[in-house]
Amino acid sequence: xxxxxxxxxxxxxxxxxxxxxxxxxxxxxxxxxxxxxxxxxxxxxxxxxxxxxxxxxxxxxxxxxxxxxxxxxxxxxxxxxxxxxxxxxxxxxxxxxxxxxxxxxxxxxxxxxxxxxxxxxxxxxxxxxxxxxxxxxxxxxxxxxxxxxxxxxxxxxxxxxxxxxxxxxxxxxxxxxxxxxxxxxxxxxxxxxxxxxxxxxxxxxxxxxxxxxxxxxxxxxxxxxxxxxxxxxxxxxxxxxxxxxxxxxxxxxxxxxxxxxxxxxxxxxxxxxxxxxxxxxxxxxxxxxxxxxxxxxxxxxxxxxxxxxxxxxxxxxxxxxxxxxxxxxxxxxxxxxxxxxxxxxxxxxxxxxxxxxxxxxxxxxxxxxxxxxxxxxxxxxxxxxxxxxxxxxxxxxxxxxxxxxxxxxxxxxxxxxxxxxxxxxxxxxxxxxxxxxxxxxxxxxxxxxxxxxxxxxxxxxxxxxxxxxxxxxxxxxxxxxxxxxxxxxxxxxxxxxxxx
Numbered sequence: 001x002x003x004x005x006x007x008x009x010x011x012x013x014x015x016x017x018x019x020x021x022x023x024x025x026x027x028x029x030x031x032x033x034x035x036x037x038x039x040x041x042x043x044x045x046x047x048x049x050x051x052x053x054x055x056x057x058x059x060x061x062x063x064x065x066x067x068x069x070x071x072x073x074x075x076x077x078x079x080x081x082x083x084x085x086x087x088x089x090x091x092x093x094x095x096x097x098x099x100x101x102x103x104x105x106x107x108x109x110x111x112x113x114x115x116x117x118x119x120x121x122x123x124x125x126x127x128x129x130x131x132x133x134x135x136x137x138x139x140x141x142x143x144x145x146x147x148x149x150x151x152x153x154x155x156x157x158x159x160x161x162x163x164x165x166x167x168x169x170x171x172x173x174x175x176x177x178x179x180x181x182x183x184x185x186x187x188x189x190x191x192x193x194x195x196x197x198x199x200x201x202x203x204x205x206x207x208x209x210x211x212x213x214x215x216x217x218x219x220x221x222x223x224x225x226x227x228x229x230x231x232x233x234x235x236x237x238x239x240x241x242x243x244x245x246x247x248x249x250x251x252x253x254x255x256x257x258x259x260x261x262x263x264x265x266x267x268x269x270x271x272x273x274x275x276x277x278x279x280x281x282x283x284x285x286x287x288x289x290x291x292x293x294x295x296x297x298x299x300x301x302x303x304x305x306x307x308x309x310x311x312x313x314x315x316x317x318x319x320x321x322x323x324x325x326x327x328x329x330x331x332x333x334x335x336x337x338x339x340x341x342x343x344x345x346x347x348x349x350x351x352x353x354x355x356x357x358x359x360x361x362x363x364x365x366x367x368x369x370x371x372x373x374x375x376x377x378x379x380x381x382x383x384x385x386x387x388x389x390x391x392x393x394x395x396x397x398x399x400x401x402x403x404x405x406x407x408x409x410x411x412x413x414x415x416x417x418x419x420x421x422x423x424x425x426x427x428x429x430x431x432x433x434x435x436x437x438x439x440x441x442x443x444x445x446x447x448x449x450x451x452x453x454x455x456x457x458x459x460x461x462x463x464x465x466x467x468x469x470x471x472x473x474x475x476x477x478x479x480x481x482x483x484x485x486x487x488x489x490x491x492x493x494x495x496x497x498x499x500x
Contacts, residue, residue: 001037002030007044014052022055032059035066039075046070046081050088064089068101076110083116090124090131099124099135104143106150122158129162129171137178149190152182156193160200172203176212183220188240191220195244210253217245218257227265229272236276238266242289254298259353262290263306267313287345291441294352307353307360311373314346318376338383344417344442347424355435362432374429381425384418391415416442 002010010027017024031052034045045066053063067089070082083105090098102124105117125132140151159167159175179194186194195213203209221241228234242258249255266273266286275282300306319336354360361370391411398408420439427434 002034002041003037004040004044007031007034007041007048011044011048014055021052025056025059028052028056028059032062032066035069039078042070042073042075042078043081046078046085050085053089054091060094064094064097064101071101071105076113079110080113080116083113083120087120087123087127090127095124095128095131096134096138099132100138101135103136103139103151103154104147106154107144107146118154118158121154122162125158125162126166129166129168130174133171133174133178137182140178140182152190152193156197159197164202167202169203172201175201176204180216183216188236191240192244199248207250207252210248210250214245214248214253217241217248221245221258221261223257223261227261227269229266229269230274232274232276235273235282239276239282239285239289242293246289246292249293249296251296253296255293255296256298256300259290259293259297260300260302260306262286262293263309264302266290267309270313284341284345287342287349288441288443291345291348291352292444294349297353297356300353300356303353303357304360304364307350307357308364310346310350310353311360311365314343314350315373315376317342317346318373318380320372320376321379338380338387340384340387340414340417340421341442343380344420347421348439348441351424351427351435351437354433358435359432361428377425377428381422381429384422384425388415388418388422391418413442 007030010030013024013027014021014031031045031048034041034048037045049063049067053060056063067082067086070078071086073079073082083102086098086102099121102117102121106114106121108114108117121132121136136151136155139147143151155175176198179198183191183194195217198204198213198216201209204213218241221238222234227238245255245258267290270283270286273282273286317339319338322336357364361373365373391414394411395403395408395415402408403412420442423437423439427437
C-alpha cells in the first residue's frame with residue numbers, strides 16, 4: 001500500500017508529464033492502490049483518481065471500482081469527497097454506470113451526502129440526459145425499495161429544474177417510454193409522482209399529449225374490467241386513478257370513457273361500495289368525481305342509457321312528499337331526509353349530460369315517470385327554500401373572522417350547495433326543461449371573471465377543494481385518503497346545522 005509521500009510523488013509524475021501522461025500507467029496504478037491505505041491515503045486517492053482518469057481508458061473499470069470503494073467508506077468525509085468527484089468518471093460509455101452508482105447512493109441517510117449525490121446526478125444529467133435516465137430507470141425497475149423511492153422522487157422534483165436544451169423532445173420520449181414500464185407495477189404514491197413527472201413534460205402539454213396521459217390512467221384504472229364494489233383495492237384503484245385523470249380533462253380531452261364506466265358500473269353499486277379507508281364517505285367521493293368529469297364528455301354512444309342510470313340514482317335521493325293523515329299532519333313519524341351534497345353532484349351530472357339529449361325528460365320518459373319526478377322536484381325545492389332562508393339568516397351580517405369559525409364555514413358551504421341545487425332545479429322546471437344555467441360546484445374554486453365579462457347570475461361562490469390524497473393503482477400498498485368536505489343533509493322542517 002502506498003504512503004502519503006508515494007501518492008504525492010506519483011501525482012507529481014503524472015502532473016508534470018502533461019501530454020505524455022498516458023505513458024505513466026504505473027504511476028496511476030499506485031494512486032489507485034491508495035484506496036487500500038489509511039484515512040489520509042484514501043482522501044488523497046479520492047482527489048487524484050478522477051483527475052487523471054480520462055488518460056487511462058484501459059484502467060477505467062479499476063478506477064471506477066476504486067472510487068466506488070471510497071464512496072462506501074466508513075469515514076463520511078472520504079465518502080463525501082469521493083461522491084463529489086464521481087461526475088468526472090461520467091465519460092462516454094461509463095456514464096450510465098456512473099448514473100447507476102449515483103442512483104444507488106441516493107439511499108444515504110446523511111443529508112450532506114444526499115445533497116452531493118443529487119448535485120452529481122444533475123451534473124451528469126446535463127452531460128448526457130439519456131445516459132443518466134438509463135441509470136435512474138435501471139434502479140427504479142430493479143433496485144431496492146428505498147433506492148426506487150428516492151430515484152422516483154429525484155425525477156419528480158429535479159426534472160422541472162432542467163433547461164430546455166437538456167430536456168429535448170427525444171429525452172422526453174425516453175422518459176415516457178421508461179415510465180410506462182414502471183407503471184405496470186406501482187404503489188399509489190409512485191403513481192401520483194409519475195403523473196406529476198409526465199404531466200410536466202412539454203411534449204405532453206398538447207391535446208394529443210394529454211390524451212395519451214388519460215389513456216395511461218384509464219389503463220391503470222382497468223376500465224375494461226368489471227367493477228367489483230366489494231373489493232376495497234378495486235374501489236381504491238378506481239378512485240385514485242380517476243383523481244389523476246380529472247385535471248387532464250378539457251373541452252378537447254374528453255372524459256367520456258370514465259363517465260360511461262361510472263354510470264354503467266359504479267352508480268348501480270353505489271350503496272354497496274366497500275370503502276378503502278375508514279371514515280371516508282365513499283358514495284359522496286364517487287359522486288363528486290362523476291360531477292367533475294361530466295362537464296367534459298364528448299359524443300357518447302350510450303348517452304340515453306347513462307342518463308337513465310343517473311336519473312334513477314337521482315330519484316333515490318329525491319323523496320316523495322310524506323302522505324298526509326286526515327287531520328292534515330304527516331302520517332309518518334319522520335320527515336324524509338334530504339341529502340343535499342349527494343343531490344348537488346347527481347343533479348349537476350344529470351344537467352351536464354342532459355344538454356346532449358335535451359328531450360330526455362319529455363320524450364324518453366313516460367308521462368307517469370315525468371309526473372313523479374316533478375312532484376319530487378317540487379317537494380325538494382320547498383325544503384330547499386326553507387333551508388336557504390335559514391342559512392342566510394344565520395349568516396346575515398357576519399364578515400371576516402366571524403365567517404372563519406367552524407360552524408359558519410359549514411353554513412357557508414351548505415349555502416353554496418343549496419344555491420347550486422336551486423339553480424339546477426329551476427332549469428328543470430322550465431317547459432321544456434332547460435340546461436342553460438351554469439354553476440360552480442360547491443367544492444371548486446370560482447372562476448375569475450375578466451374585466452368587462454359578465455358573470456352568469458347563477459354562479460355561486462365556492463371554497464377551495466380539499467387536498468387530494470395520493471392516487472395509485474397497484475404494487476400492494478394502498479394509500480390513505482383525506483375525507484372530502486362534509487356531506488350536508490337535513491330533515492325537512494327540522495333544520496339543525498350542528499348535524500350537517
